[in-house]
Amino acid sequence: MASGNQLKALIKSYKEGDDSRFYATAMQIAASEAKKGNKNLATQLRDLIDEAKKNTNIESSRYAVPIARPQGELSELLEVFYPDTRIDDMVLHEETKNSLSKIINEQKEKRKLIKYGLQPSRKLLLVGPPGCGKTMSAQAIAGELKIPIFVVRLDGLITKFMGESIAKLRLIFDAMKENRGVYLFDEFDSIGTTRGFSNDVGEIKRVLNSFLLNIENDTSESIIIAATNFREVLDRALFRRFDDIVNFKMPEKKQILETTKRHLKNVSLDKGFNFDEVANQSIGLSYADIVRSCNDAIKSMLMDNSKSLDHQVLLRILSDRIQY
Numbered sequence: 001m002a003s004g005n006q007l008k009a010l011i012k013s014y015k016e017g018d019d020s021r022f023y024a025t026a027m028q029i030a031a032s033e034a035k036k037g038n039k040n041l042a043t044q045l046r047d048l049i050d051e052a053k054k055n056t057n058i059e060s061s062r063y064a065v066p067i068a069r070p071q072g073e074l075s076e077l078l079e080v081f082y083p084d085t086r087i088d089d090m091v092l093h094e095e096t097k098n099s100l101s102k103i104i105n106e107q108k109e110k111r112k113l114i115k116y117g118l119q120p121s122r123k124l125l126l127v128g129p130p131g132c133g134k135t136m137s138a139q140a141i142a143g144e145l146k147i148p149i150f151v152v153r154l155d156g157l158i159t160k161f162m163g164e165s166i167a168k169l170r171l172i173f174d175a176m177k178e179n180r181g182v183y184l185f186d187e188f189d190s191i192g193t194t195r196g197f198s199n200d201v202g203e204i205k206r207v208l209n210s211f212l213l214n215i216e217n218d219t220s221e222s223i224i225i226a227a228t229n230f231r232e233v234l235d236r237a238l239f240r241r242f243d244d245i246v247n248f249k250m251p252e253k254k255q256i257l258e259t260t261k262r263h264l265k266n267v268s269l270d271k272g273f274n275f276d277e278v279a280n281q282s283i284g285l286s287y288a289d290i291v292r293s294c295n296d297a298i299k300s301m302l303m304d305n306s307k308s309l310d311h312q313v314l315l316r317i318l319s320d321r322i323q324y
Contacts (some may be wrong), residue, residue, distance in 0.1 A: 031163025076156040080148050083139035091259045092133055099246045104144045121243035126227040128248025131286030134227040142182040149182040154190055166210040173214045176222035188226035189233050215241045256282045263294040268308040278311055281318045293317045
């Protein structure tokens with residue numbers, strides 16, 4: 001049977017009209033019964049929960065979760081905002097930007113695709129080194145489509161209690177049906193690692209299996225994005241669940257020059273400022289490192305009361321960052 005705390009939480013969420021927490025608590029009770037060996041009862045509880053959700057009119061329910069302010073259990077799992085970022089704000093390799101533009105255009109023209117029995121790409125895996133634009137690209141997709149981005153808080157998703165993490169993950173996928181948006185699973189390798197790893201935690205294996213099932217069965221209109229720095233550690237079964245895999249690369253000289261010039265366009269530069277030398281010094285750094293270095297150079301100029309930025313200052317900062 002359910003514990004006293006679970007029953008109190010169930011009754012309290014019902015009283016307050018917090019549907020999200022009510023269903024999450026009910027799923028926890030079902031998971032607890034399954035763990036005790038009461039599989040029939042657990043199955044019946046899950047079926048009742050699914051039936052209750054189907055019979056809930058989300059559009060008219062006065063307890064629907066507001067898009068900009070997740071309530072109850074969701075408030076611990078999702079961080080939401082409307083990004084201003086656009087694709088043109090970003091400096092990326094041409095093939096990466098083309099892949100993102102294709103995804104956005106398919107979403108904007110999805111009625112045309114549906115008319116011919118096709119679906120726009122909306123389950124995406126972003127792969128590449130840290131600081132190379134994966135998170136910002138997810139924000140740009142949301143910004144271009146004028147929908148919110150929901151960032152999944154993995155620290156709130158993974159718990160030590162068997163079955164609880166799976167119930168929370170299911171709650172997130174239920175939210176995708178109710179509130180269209182971009183749902184970002186950042187640093188996805190923390191739950192998407194190969195199931196054969198000897199040091200893997202049992203609960204994480206169960207979460208990965210649940211994610212595979214949920215993403216395959218998802219029929220919402222939301223865009224699901226998983227981002228990782230470590231493609232090689234991901235479970236191979238993940239890749240076929242995604243519609244598109246977008247690869248991100250470290251910036252080369254062309255992208256470094258564009259990034260630096262964009263970031264310093266509103267700053268007065270010394271007459272002999274050498275962008276080419278700055279770009280050569282920046283090879284091996286990520287976009288994020290280059291932007292931070294530019295910011296540090298601008299702050300140094302302001303703190304020294306200088307009227308213009310000397311490229312030697314930026315070179316010195318870049319050199320220090322390369323050694324990190």
